[in-house]
Amino acid sequence: MAYSVPRKFPTTVVGSYPKIPPAMDLIKKRRAGEISExxxxxxxxxxxREAVRDQIEAGIDIISDGEQSxxxxxxxxxxxxxxxxxxxWVRIFDNVYFRKPVIVGDLKWVRQMxxxxxxxxxxxxxxxPVKGIITGPYTMMxxxxxxxxxxREELIIELARIIRREVEELVKAGARYIQVDEPALSTRPWREEAELLKDALEVIFKGLGDVKRIVHICYGRLEKIIPYILEYPVDQFDLELKNSNFRLLPYLKEYGYDKELGFGVVDVHTLQVETVEExxxxxxxxxxxxxxxxxKVYVDPDCGLKRLPREVAKAKMKNLAEAARIAREEW
Ligand SMILES: [Zn+2]
Structure with missing residues (x-):
C-alpha cells in the first residue's frame, strides 16, 4: 500500500509509547520465566497493534512500534x-531507578533484538514507514x-559494532529510517564526549545505503556541544525543544545548521496538551x-511518550499532526 509522506513538515514520533495492557504484564512474566520469549x-x-493504530489515527506519517517490548x-x-x-538497582536521576547492567565479558551480537x-x-x-529505533552506544556505555x-574509547566502538549489526538486520528487513537514541550525551556536554560518539556513529552508519540516519538527543546543555555534533555523519537531529522553550534554536542558526531537524514541539513531561494553535x-x-x-523539518514530540497516560499521548500527537497540516498550507 503506497503512503506518501508529506514533502513539508512530515510528522513523526521519537519512539516509545505508553505501555498498553498487557505489555507490562507480559514483560514481567517473561522476566520471571513464566512465558517463553x-x-x-x-x-x-x-x-x-494498538500503539500503531493510535499513531495512525492521530495522523502521524512516520511511526514507531511504540517500543512495547x-x-x-x-x-x-x-x-x-x-x-x-x-x-x-541504582538511581539515575530524581526518582528514576533502574538495574544498571554490568559488562563482564567480550561484547557480542548474538541475535536480532x-x-x-x-x-x-x-x-x-x-x-x-516505521522508524527502526535503537539505543545508542554512548547511552549504553x-x-x-x-x-x-x-x-571508554574501546568500549563505545565495541557497542557501536553491535548496534551496527542490528541496524544491518533492520535495513535488510526494509527499514529506511534508522534512529539512534542518545539521551545520555546531554548529561556530559563536553567536546571530548561528543567526539567519542562521533567515532561510534561512523561505525554504525558508514556505507549503510539509502537510509535516513537520525540521532535523537534530549535535555541538558546541548548548546555547549553543537559545533561538535554538527560534524556527525547523520541526516537528521531529533531534538527536544519545547521543554527548554526553544532555547536551542538561535544556537542552531548561529552555527549554520544544515541538517534535517526533528522538531520537538510537545513536552512529554507535562500532562497539559498543547493546542493546535500553540x-x-x-x-x-x-x-x-x-x-x-x-x-527539512519533521514535527514530533520532544522525546518518547512512554510516561504519559495513553489518551494524553494520543491527544498531543493529534494536535501536532493537525498543526503540521495547517503549516503545510502556509509555508
Ligand atoms: Zn529523549
Whole structure:
C-alpha cells in the first residue's frame, strides 16, 4: 500500500509509547520465566497493534512500534547482548531507578533484538514507514558498569559494532529510517564526549545505503556541544525543544545548521496538551528564523511518550499532526 509522506513538515514520533495492557504484564512474566520469549513475541503483537493504530489515527506519517517490548532502553538490549550480566538497582536521576547492567565479558551480537517488532509494525502500518529505533552506544556505555574494557574509547566502538549489526538486520528487513537514541550525551556536554560518539556513529552508519540516519538527543546543555555534533555523519537531529522553550534554536542558526531537524514541539513531561494553535505558533517561529526550509523539518514530540497516560499521548500527537497540516498550507 503506497503512503506518501508529506514533502513539508512530515510528522513523526521519537519512539516509545505508553505501555498498553498487557505489555507490562507480559514483560514481567517473561522476566520471571513464566512465558517463553516465543510466547512473549506472539502476545506482544496486540499492544504493538494498538500503539500503531493510535499513531495512525492521530495522523502521524512516520511511526514507531511504540517500543512495547522494551521495559527499559538499556536493560532491554543488555539482556540480549553477550557479555552483559544483570546489575543492582541504582538511581539515575530524581526518582528514576533502574538495574544498571554490568559488562563482564567480550561484547557480542548474538541475535536480532528489535527486528521482529519492526517487521510486525510495518505489516500493519498501512504503508507508513516505521522508524527502526535503537539505543545508542554512548547511552549504553554511560548507563552500564564496565568491568571488562576499561578504556571508554574501546568500549563505545565495541557497542557501536553491535548496534551496527542490528541496524544491518533492520535495513535488510526494509527499514529506511534508522534512529539512534542518545539521551545520555546531554548529561556530559563536553567536546571530548561528543567526539567519542562521533567515532561510534561512523561505525554504525558508514556505507549503510539509502537510509535516513537520525540521532535523537534530549535535555541538558546541548548548546555547549553543537559545533561538535554538527560534524556527525547523520541526516537528521531529533531534538527536544519545547521543554527548554526553544532555547536551542538561535544556537542552531548561529552555527549554520544544515541538517534535517526533528522538531520537538510537545513536552512529554507535562500532562497539559498543547493546542493546535500553540504548536502551529512554534512552527511559525522556527520558519521566521529563516535558517531551515519546511522540507527539512519533521514535527514530533520532544522525546518518547512512554510516561504519559495513553489518551494524553494520543491527544498531543493529534494536535501536532493537525498543526503540521495547517503549516503545510502556509509555508
Ligand atoms: Zn529523549
Amino acid at each position: 516465543e510466547e512473549f513475541r506472539k502476545l506482544i503483537k496486540e499492544p504493538i 522494551r521495559e527499559d532502553m538499556v536493560v532491554y538490549f543488555a539482556e540480549r547482548v553477550e557479555g552483559y550480566r544483570p546489575g543492582d 528489535i527486528v521482529e517488532d519492526w517487521v510486525y509494525a510495518t505489516s500493519i502500518s498501512q504503508g507508513r 554511560e548507563w552500564s558498569f564496565d568491568l571488562r574494557y576499561g578504556r 504548536i502551529k505558533g512554534y512552527i511559525d517561529k522556527l520558519m521566521k528564523m529563516d535558517f531551515i526550509p519546511p522540507e
